[in-house]
Amino acid sequence: MGLQDTIKDRLSNNGLIKNRLMKSNLINNPLIQKIEWTPINIATAIILFVGFILTIARFFGGLGTVTNLDDNNPWGLWIGFDLLCGVALAAGGYVTSSACYIFGLKRYHSAVRPAILTAFLGYALVVFALNYDVGRPWRLPYPIFYSPGTSSLLFEVGLCVFLYLNVLFIEFTPAALEWLGLKKIRNFVVGLTMLLTIFGVVLSTLHQSSLGALFLLAPSKLHPLWYSGYLPVYFFISSMFAGMSMVIFEGSLAHKYLHHKMDETHLSESDGVVLGFSKAASFVMVGYLGIKLIGLSIDNNWHYLFTSWGLWFLFELIGFVALPAFIYAVAAREKNVKLARAASILGVLGIILNRLNISLVAFNWQLPLEQRYFPSWMEIAISVFVVTVGIVVYRLITAYMPILYEHPDYKHADDSNNKHGHEED
Amino acid sequence: MEHIFYTLQDFMVHTKGITYLIMGGLLVGLPLFWLFLTGRDEKNKTF
Amino acid sequence: MTITRRKFLGWIGGAAAGSATLAGTVAHGASNKEFKGYPNSFGVLHDITKCIGCRKCEQACNEINTMPAPEKPFDDLSILEEERRTTPTAHTVVNKFISKVSNSSNSVEKNNNTNGDTSGNSIALYVKKQCNHCLEPACASACFVKAFKKDKTGAVTYDASLCVGCRYCMVACPFNIPTYEYDEPLTPRVMKCTLCLPRIQEGKLPACVQICPREALIFGERTELIKQARMRIQKHPDKYVDHIYGEHEMGGTSWLYLSPVPFSEIGMREDLGTHSAPELTAGALSAVPIVVGLWPVLLTGVYAISKRKEKIAQEELEQALAAAKDEAEEITAQKLAELKKKMTKEKETAVKTEVKKALDEAAKIAKAAEEAKAKKAAEEEAKKSESAKLTDKDSDQSDNLLSSEEEK
Ligand code: SF4
Ligand code: SF4
Ligand code: SF4
Numbered sequence: 059m060g061l062q063d064t065i066k067d068r069l070s071n072n073g074l075i076k077n078r079l080m081k082s083n084l085i086n087n088p089l090i091q092k093i094e095w096t097p098i099n100i101a102t103a104i105i106l107f108v109g110f111i112l113t114i115a116r117f118f119g120g121l122g123t124v125t126n127l128d129d130n131n132p133w134g135l136w137i138g139f140d141l142l143c144g145v146a147l148a149a150g151g152y153v154t155s156s157a158c159y160i161f162g163l164k165r166y167h168s169a170v171r172p173a174i175l176t177a178f179l180g181y182a183l184v185v186f187a188l189n190y191d192v193g194r195p196w197r198l199p200y201p202i203f204y205s206p207g208t209s210s211l212l213f214e215v216g217l218c219v220f221l222y223l224n225v226l227f228i229e230f231t232p233a234a235l236e237w238l239g240l241k242k243i244r245n246f247v248v249g250l251t252m253l254l255t256i257f258g259v260v261l262s263t264l265h266q267s268s269l270g271a272l273f274l275l276a277p278s279k280l281h282p283l284w285y286s287g288y289l290p291v292y293f294f295i296s297s298m299f300a301g302m303s304m305v306i307f308e309g310s311l312a313h314k315y316l317h318h319k320m321d322e323t324h325l326s327e328s329d330g331v332v333l334g335f336s337k338a339a340s341f342v343m344v345g346y347l348g349i350k351l352i353g354l355s356i357d358n359n360w361h362y363l364f365t366s367w368g369l370w371f372l373f374e375l376i377g378f379v380a381l382p383a384f385i386y387a388v389a390a391r392e393k394n395v396k397l398a399r400a401a402s403i404l405g406v407l408g409i410i411l412n413r414l415n416i417s418l419v420a421f422n423w424q425l426p427l428e429q430r431y432f433p434s435w436m437e438i439a440i441s442v443f444v445v446t447v448g449i450v451v452y453r454l455i456t457a458y459m460p461i462l463y464e465h466p467d468y469k470h471a472d473d474s475n476n477k478h479g480h481e482e483d
Numbered sequence: 484m485e486h487i488f489y490t491l492q493d494f495m496v497h498t499k500g501i502t503y504l505i506m507g508g509l510l511v512g513l514p515l516f517w518l519f520l521t522g523r524d525e526k527n528k529t530f
Numbered sequence: 531m532t533i534t535r536r537k538f539l540g541w542i543g544g545a546a547a548g549s550a551t552l553a554g555t556v557a558h559g560a561s562n563k564e565f566k567g568y569p570n571s572f573g574v575l576h577d578i579t580k581c582i583g584c585r586k587c588e589q590a591c592n593e594i595n596t597m598p599a600p601e602k603p604f605d606d607l608s609i610l611e612e613e614r615r616t617t618p619t620a621h622t623v624v625n626k627f628i629s630k631v632s633n634s635s636n637s638v639e640k641n642n643n644t645n646g647d648t649s650g651n652s653i654a655l656y657v658k659k660q661c662n663h664c665l666e667p668a669c670a671s672a673c674f675v676k677a678f679k680k681d682k683t684g685a686v687t688y689d690a691s692l693c694v695g696c697r698y699c700m701v702a703c704p705f706n707i708p709t710y711e712y713d714e715p716l717t718p719r720v721m722k723c724t725l726c727l728p729r730i731q732e733g734k735l736p737a738c739v740q741i742c743p744r745e746a747l748i749f750g751e752r753t754e755l756i757k758q759a760r761m762r763i764q765k766h767p768d769k770y771v772d773h774i775y776g777e778h779e780m781g782g783t784s785w786l787y788l789s790p791v792p793f794s795e796i797g798m799r800e801d802l803g804t805h806s807a808p809e810l811t812a813g814a815l816s817a818v819p820i821v822v823g824l825w826p827v828l829l830t831g832v833y834a835i836s837k838r839k840e841k842i843a844q845e846e847l848e849q850a851l852a853a854a855k856d857e858a859e860e861i862t863a864q865k866l867a868e869l870k871k872k873m874t875k876e877k878e879t880a881v882k883t884e885v886k887k888a889l890d891e892a893a894k895i896a897k898a899a900e901e902a903k904a905k906k907a908a909e910e911e912a913k914k915s916e917s918a919k920l921t922d923k924d925s926d927q928s929d930n931l932l933s934s935e936e937e938k
Contacts, residue, residue, distance in 0.1 A: 117715060118715055119713075119715055120711075120712060120713045120714050120715035120718065121710075121712045121713075121718070122712035122713035123713070125712070127697075127710075127712060128712070129615065129616070129617065129618075129700065129706070129708075129709040129710060130615070130706055132697035132698075132700035132701055132710060133697065133701055156829070159833070160829050160832055160833045160836070161832060161836055162833075162836030162837065162839065162840055191696075192694050192695045192696050192697075193693070193694065193695020193696075193697070193710070193711075193714075193718035194693070194694055194695045194716075194717070194718065195694075197675075197692075197693075197694040197695075198694060200675045200692060200694055201674040201675050201694065204675070204692075205675045205676050205677075205692050206500065206503075206674075206675075206676070207496065207673050207674040207675050207676040207677075208495070208496050208499035208500045208502075208503055209492060209495040209496045209499055209670075209671050209808060209811070209815070210671065210672050210673055210674040210698070211672075211811055211814060211815065212672065212674040212696060212698045213674035214815070214818060216674055217503075252833065253514050256514075256825075256826050256829050256830065256833075257510065259825065259829055260510070260821065260822060260825045260826060260829075263821050263825060264818055264821055264822070267814070267817075268814065268818070271811065271814035271815075272698070272701075273701075274810050274811050274813075274814055275668055275671060275672060275702050275807040275810045275811050276701055276702060276704070277803065277810065278704045278799060278801065278802050278803075279701070279704075287813070290814050290817070488565060489565060489566070489567055489568045489569070489680075489682070490565050490567055490568070490665065490666055490680050491565045491666050491781075491806060491808045491809065491812075492666050492667065492670050492671055492680060492806075492808050493680070494565060495671070495808050495812065495815070496676065499815060502818075502819045503819075505819065506818070506819050506822040506823075509822055509823055509826075510822060510826070513826045513827065513830075514826070517830055
């Protein structure tokens with residue numbers, strides 16, 4: 059993956075970087091000097107090793123050797139989880155940056171960078187994982203540069219994901235440029251913030267909804283409770299609270315493990331971010347429940363509710379949308395950050411459940427049980443591997459670059475640019 | 484030179500292809516026009 | 531002014547959001563156009579009543595496409611016992627269905643029979659399965675590199691040199707036809723019936739049609755085949771259900787079927803509807819450009835509003851600050867002036883008393899003392915202290931007072 063390579067490049071004998079490391083006194087970082095063999099790190103190493111072996115198996119043996127995919131079930135876990143869930147959970151990037159820059163909620167400023175980083179890594183990993191799933195990954199540029207199939211919603215998704223990955227990369231670069239001390243380019247890129255944010259929202263609206271629209275042409279395969287003309291709207295709206303839940307969830311993890319990396323602004327603002335987002339997520343979730351209900355009524359699908367599929371549908375909606383919405387609401391009312399964090403776990407799980415329901419569980423629901431798909435352990439292992447790669451890269455980047463804190467050189471510069479900056483709140 | 488489309492599929496490929504180009508133009512053009520529109524405003528950068 | 535402006539932008543916002551969601555549900559972009567498909571395109575009519583399940587078509591297909599020989603030879607009919615689907619090495623399969631109905635009754639009665647009377651004689655029906663070569667192929671609509679194309683002959687072709695292997699075509703196909711070479715590590719292809727396009731272009735019949743011993747398959751122009759099928763249904767209403775499968779399914783297919791029993795009983799879905807795949811996605815696709823056109827306008831509007839609000843807040847803040855500053859300055863100035871006044875007053879009285887004291891003292895001394903020297907000295911002292919007081923008038927007064935007090 060591009061990012062890993064660049065980081066490796068930078069870590070290898072690059073004078074500038076070494077200089078940087080010495081200066082910022084980070085050369086003693088445990089990740090570089092010696093790896094501590096804590097249980098977490100051992101588990102990480104094992105996962106990475108297994109993933110590496112399975113990668114070889116996948117590319118030398120073909121999809122058939124590692125997956126349970128077949129002709130009736132062409133899409134499995136790698137699309138259902140890595141693509142659909144990955145993109146939905148990476149929605150925190152556009153949600154946070156638009157809240158801060160477009161809607162002028164400056165108090166979320168310190169949450170923007172971590173959210174952009176997660177989004178960028180999320181999308182990079184989605185593309186990374188797609189290389190495993192498609193038959194001939196080296197042709198992935200074909201749809202955009204060689205033979206665009208414009209009638210396909212997958213083309214739309216591909217184009218937007220490609221463009222948005224670039225937008226996120228540019229949005230992320232200020233952190234790297236600050237780290238490298240390239241002031242001029244950094245200031246130029248920061249000047250583009252507004253434009254990039256608007257692009258980000260446009261592209262996110264499009265591909266988040268188009269991921270849902272992918273299933274529009276298979277009304278005969280997706281269970282009617284999940285199939286709806288509103289699928290694109292459902293996907294877009296749910297991506298909003300998916301992103302917010304993920305920002306809260308990721309924030310609580312970062313607080314636990316990377317507390318020492320955070321500066322005062324970040325720490326003092328973080329509770330406000332959590333409560334603000336839980337309020338917003340709660341309201342959007344209730345709105346989402348509303349449009350789900352409208353979908354039921356407009357297609358007259360009430361009678362399905364009393365089947366076992368209906369129970370599962372209600373389980374998803376009540377247990378993983380209504381319940382977290384309620385907990386979020388209580389948390390926001392009582393200013394209870396811990397409760398909000400608990401709700402965020404439920405929210406994230408709910409999104410995963412929804413996306414897996416649409417792509418795997420309720421898809422091909424009419425096939426007899428023995429023809430249904432269940433992922434092989436190797437597919438699951440590769441998905442775990444991909445997520446682990448993401449976490450490792452996140453740790454590396456937050457260890458070096460000003461993500462959870464503001465770079466001291468730019469703090470004041472920022473404040474003077476930004477007459478009424480985030481300290482206002 | 485009216486090209487005849489026999490299938491909706493071909494029609495969609497063609498029209499969406501052109502529409503995507505227009506979309507690209509819009510994405511570039513709208514910000515530029517905004518710059519023109521606000522070019523004489525006092526500078527009040529908020530980011 | 532601000533309020534109207536905000537309202538105005540709010541309306542624009544509402545309109546934008548409204549039209550975006552509307553566009554998602556209404557099929558724009560092609561709503562007033564109709565496409566009839568390629569004129570004179572070919573198709574195949576499969577008359578299920580005539581098929582005997584000999585698997586000769588499977589064999590011919592296997593040979594013409596130079597597929598590897600199957601495990602069990604084609605004349606082994608025991609394979610018909612289980613329902614099969616197309617595979618990467620079999621573009622077509624024949625399936626057997628047992629139908630518990632007599633040949634003579636018409637379809638409506640048959641339905642009643644299956645529910646009430648199970649003793650009716652059962653017949654075996656054989657159904658050939660392959661790509662139906664849809665008029666508006668879902669696979670082509672789904673493919674993001676245009677690997678699938680509807681040819682003017684009616685064949686839906688696949689170009690492996692473009693295929694990325696996303697398998698969305700397989701998700702899209704309502705008939706579950708395309709298959710994938712999952713075990714091929716480097717060059718996996720999607721596999722499906724080609725309608726024997728190369729043979730058609732040479733003016734030959736598709737291999738399966740050619741070999742069929744019972745004319746269960748007939749090749750011809752699709753429009754002709756539909757007429758032919760109608761005629762058969764008309765002539766033998768007792769033999770066929772009144773439905774040409776493929777005439778309208780999913781927008782119509784080039785491959786057509788006639789059956790003696792409802793198609794759902796022989797493994798063919800009757801709930802697919804008549805909407806073609808491009809019709810199903812047209813709405814979502816046409817919402818895309820609208821979002822691109824309106825979102826930036828709307829978002830920039832929101833941005834401008836929030837910025838303006840901020841600016842107003844900023845201005846208000848500055849004004850408040852300035853006002854507070856002015857007030858504070860005034861108060862201090864006032865206080866200072868008062869202080870000064872007080873000080874000068876105090877000073878004057880102090881000086882007066884001092885002088886008075888000195889004079890009194892001098893008078894006393896003059897009265898009391900007789901010596902002129904002593905008198906002079908006293909007078910001089912009094913004068914000195916007075917002048918010192920007078921020169922210090924501008925400096926800090928309380929200090930002065932204190933010091934004069936001390937001096938005393
Ligand atoms: S039957 Fe399936 S594979 Fe064949 S043309 Fe139709 S959609 Fe494509
Ligand atoms: S698998 Fe190949 S043919 Fe099928 S949709 Fe993807 S790129 Fe197109
Ligand atoms: S038309 Fe050709 S490719 Fe298709 S099933 Fe018949 S023989 Fe096979």
